Each structure stands twice: as C-alpha cells, then as structure tokens.
Amino acid sequence: MPASKIDLSPHNARAYLEPGPIVLISSRHGDETNIMTLGWHVVLEFSPSLVGCMISGGNHSFRLVRQSRECVINLPTVDMIDTVVRIGNSSGRSVDKFADNALTAEPALRVEAPLIGECYANFECRLFDDAMVDRYNFFIFEIVKAHRARRPKHPQTIHYTGDGDFMVAGKIVSRRGLFRPGMLGNGRS
Amino acid sequence: MPASKIDLSPHNARAYLEPGPIVLISSRHGDETNIMTLGWHVVLEFSPSLVGCMISGGNHSFRLVRQSRECVINLPTVDMIDTVVRIGNSSGRSVDKFADNALTAEPALRVEAPLIGECYANFECRLFDDAMVDRYNFFIFEIVKAHRARRPKHPQTIHYTGDGDFMVAGKIVSRRGLFRPGMLGNGRS
Structure with missing residues (x-):
C-alpha cells in the first residue's frame, strides 16, 4: 500500500466512481506502460465490485489492457487538471506519460499495472468479462484492491x-x- | 417538444450524462407508469447516441423497461433533490410517483414513456441491445430524441x-x- 494512503473496501469504490469523475487508467503489458484519461465508466455491482469502462479501440492503452487483462483506475483531483488534459491529448505510442507528466509509478499489490501516486485513490482491476469488448469496446473489471x-x-x-x-x-x-435504512451503506469506509 | 425546452442533438447528450449525475428514469408499459432514480449509467457511443444503464432487477421499473423496450432518462437539478430521494426510497408497486411527487408527465415525441417536465433535460430512449440484461441488468439504450x-x-x-x-x-x-482541435466537439449544441 502506498505510504500516504489507506485501504478502501472494494465494494465502497462506488463512493468515488458513481459521481462520474474523469479517471486515469494506468496499464502495463510486458515492457510497455501507459496512462489514458477516461470519462465513460459505470459501477455495475457492489460485490464483486464491478465497474464497466468504454476504452476506445483507438487508444494505445486498449491493447495493453486487453492483453494484460488488468489495469488501475486512478482518481485525479482538480489540482491535476492540466496533467489530465495533456494525457488525454497525447498518445502513449510516442511519449512516456509517467515521465513526461512527472507522475510517480507506484507498485500495485494485486496487479502488474502501476498506481499513479499523485492521485487521490487507486483501484486495482482485473478483467472480469470481455464479452462486450468486440462490439462496444466495453470492459467489465473487478476491483480487487482499493486505496x-x-x-x-x-x-x-x-x-x-x-x-x-x-x-x-x-x-x-x-x-x-x-433514506430508508436499507438504502444506505456502501459509503466511503 | 415541451414548450419550455429546446432540441438537443442526441450525440451531445454526453455533455450532461458523462459528468455522472443522478438521473430519473421514467417508463410506461400498458397502463403502468413509473419513475426510478439511477446513478449507474455510462455513455458508450456518440453516433448512434448510446448509453448503458444498470437497472437492478429489484426495481418495479425493470419490468416496465424490459417489456416496453423504451424509457426516458430525465436530468433533475439540485432544487429537486428531496423529490429524487423520495423516488429512490419508494416503490412504484404501491405509489403513483408522478402524482405523489407533483411531477408533470409530458408526452414524448418518439417513445410512449412520459417526460418529466420539471427536469432540466429529457432523453428519449429505445432499447438498442439487451445482451447484457440477464447477466448484469445492463441495458444499452439509443437516445433517439433529446430536449x-x-x-x-x-x-x-x-x-x-x-x-x-x-x-x-x-x-x-x-x-x-x-486540447487538440480534433478532441473537442460534442458539446452542448
């Protein structure tokens, strides 16, 4: 676990993802590492903690995620907005997005893809279902560890x-x- | 078109849905009409304008949407927050959510389900793909008209x-x- 972070139960990832923020997807396959920006994601289930992401096939990250069957969903905050936009407007085919943006690649616990240290939260993901990838570029991930x-x-x-x-x-x-009591829970513990 | 509203190109629905707001889903099948709250949705494509919604099978609306193959996604604003919470904490099995919440059912142009007049925007949807409904309660809709x-x-x-x-x-x-020029567009025109 990154020193500055605490554990979050994966089923409480909804507290941060359901409000619809832009996220940064970090991925690694073999020697290649990349980061992309993503706004098209959705919570699908609490337990297992499932999230769906539409990763356009034109992104360099698409292949890294598909082949490694893993990624990390990182949650940036407004102080990182210029970095987020730069990442969304460049391609990992030509630049090292960690080095170019002075971002810290930290080791994850359950996946090979790196965490982005500067982000508020990190969700380590394994591909859970790729049935919708060919038709919609829609990946269903399970969050297996969260910080x-x-x-x-x-x-x-x-x-x-x-x-x-x-x-x-x-x-x-x-x-x-x-709220009815049964409708609460799954907050940010 | 509701008198107080203007047309919105369906492919620009992303301007309102990508930021991740709570929405109200209105549906109708035969004599039955209902409204539910939803936070688990995702933009999937600009053209056709596709949006995915995870509608839990426990909701009364699930059956209405599945059988009618239509719905309207309505966008409430903060002045409607108490109504949104009340709708999310009651069941259409026992109450008329339009009457109980003093909401105005307005006719849609392309679907049978009613628009909620008080909402900022209304997206008329037809079911585009139900391949993920059995496994994930995940409906892929096409937005066919937007206001x-x-x-x-x-x-x-x-x-x-x-x-x-x-x-x-x-x-x-x-x-x-x-932004690179090619990365802009699909705003709120």
Missing part, C-alpha cells in the same frame, strides 16, 4: 462536460434522514 | 456518493486551449 488518501473525505474531482469544459465537484449535501 | 431547458448552460446536477450524501455540481473551468 485512498486519508483526507479530505470528499475529493475535488473533475467531471468532463465536453468542448474542453470541466465541472469541479462542488458542495456536499446530506439527505440521510430521507 | 433541454434553454438555461442555464450548466445545470446544477446532483451526484450520489453513497451513505445519503450528494455532491452538487460546482464551478466550470475551461481547458479548451490545451
């Missing part, structure tokens, strides 16, 4: 709205009192 | 983080200048 920073409780994630604009996560409002 | 309010440009959507907490959409920051 998050100790603070803040609510990270300032960034959410892409197209045309170069991002929405930055705003205030938190609680409506716990309106 | 949005004239203003504001950036709606204050709500994003669920678990445990009864919501993140409200915050400030907008542009990084257009850092």
Whole structure:
C-alpha cells in the first residue's frame, strides 16, 4: 500500500466512481506502460465490485489492457487538471506519460499495472468479462484492491462536460434522514 | 417538444450524462407508469447516441423497461433533490410517483414513456441491445430524441456518493486551449 494512503473496501469504490469523475487508467503489458484519461465508466455491482469502462479501440492503452487483462483506475483531483488534459491529448505510442507528466509509478499489490501516486485513490482491476469488448469496446473489471488518501473525505474531482469544459465537484449535501435504512451503506469506509 | 425546452442533438447528450449525475428514469408499459432514480449509467457511443444503464432487477421499473423496450432518462437539478430521494426510497408497486411527487408527465415525441417536465433535460430512449440484461441488468439504450431547458448552460446536477450524501455540481473551468482541435466537439449544441 502506498505510504500516504489507506485501504478502501472494494465494494465502497462506488463512493468515488458513481459521481462520474474523469479517471486515469494506468496499464502495463510486458515492457510497455501507459496512462489514458477516461470519462465513460459505470459501477455495475457492489460485490464483486464491478465497474464497466468504454476504452476506445483507438487508444494505445486498449491493447495493453486487453492483453494484460488488468489495469488501475486512478482518481485525479482538480489540482491535476492540466496533467489530465495533456494525457488525454497525447498518445502513449510516442511519449512516456509517467515521465513526461512527472507522475510517480507506484507498485500495485494485486496487479502488474502501476498506481499513479499523485492521485487521490487507486483501484486495482482485473478483467472480469470481455464479452462486450468486440462490439462496444466495453470492459467489465473487478476491483480487487482499493486505496485512498486519508483526507479530505470528499475529493475535488473533475467531471468532463465536453468542448474542453470541466465541472469541479462542488458542495456536499446530506439527505440521510430521507433514506430508508436499507438504502444506505456502501459509503466511503 | 415541451414548450419550455429546446432540441438537443442526441450525440451531445454526453455533455450532461458523462459528468455522472443522478438521473430519473421514467417508463410506461400498458397502463403502468413509473419513475426510478439511477446513478449507474455510462455513455458508450456518440453516433448512434448510446448509453448503458444498470437497472437492478429489484426495481418495479425493470419490468416496465424490459417489456416496453423504451424509457426516458430525465436530468433533475439540485432544487429537486428531496423529490429524487423520495423516488429512490419508494416503490412504484404501491405509489403513483408522478402524482405523489407533483411531477408533470409530458408526452414524448418518439417513445410512449412520459417526460418529466420539471427536469432540466429529457432523453428519449429505445432499447438498442439487451445482451447484457440477464447477466448484469445492463441495458444499452439509443437516445433517439433529446430536449433541454434553454438555461442555464450548466445545470446544477446532483451526484450520489453513497451513505445519503450528494455532491452538487460546482464551478466550470475551461481547458479548451490545451486540447487538440480534433478532441473537442460534442458539446452542448
């Protein structure tokens, strides 16, 4: 586990992914390592902790993920926005995205792909189902290990709205009192 | 088209769905109409405009959507947060969610399911692929018609983080200048 991070139960990954942030996908296959930006992801199940990602076939990362059957989903915050955009606008065919962006590749515990140390959270993923990859470039991953920073409780994630604009996560409002008890849980413990 | 709304190109639905807001799914089959809340959705393609939704089999709406092969994805804003939570914590088996929540059912143009008039945007959907429904309750819809309010440009959507907490959409920051031209487009026109 990265020194600055704490464990997160994989089934609580939803607390960070369901709000729809831009994420960085890191991957490794053989000698090749890459990072890509991704906004098209979805939580599919709590246990096992499943997340679906649409990784366009035009991305250099597509082949690395498909062949290694692994990746890490990393959660950047608004202080990393320029890095996120640069990564999304360059190709791993021509540049080393860790070195070029001064990002720290940290070892994961359950997969070969590296964690991005600067990100708020890291979700180590193994390919769970590739049945939708040929038709939709849609990978279903199982999150097998998760890490998050100790603070803040609510990270300032960034959410892409197209045309170069991002929405930055705003205030938190609680409506716990309106929920039936059985509808709560799966938070951020 | 609802009087207060303007057309939105279906392939620009990503501007509103990619940021990951909670949405309301309205559905109709025969005499039955329902509404459910949903946070587990993903953009899958621009053209055709495809979106995937994980609709749990325990929801009353699951059967209505599966049998009618249609729905409307409605985008609520923060002023509707209490309504959104009430809808998520009640079942259409026992209540009329339009009447109970004083919501306006407006006719859609391309589907039988009603639009929710109070929502910022409405995406009329037809079932495009049900191959993942049995295994994951994952429906792939095509957005065949889309409507949005004239203003504001950036709606204050709500994003669920678990445990009864919501993140409200915050400030907008542009990084257009850092994008390659081919990476822009598909905004909110």
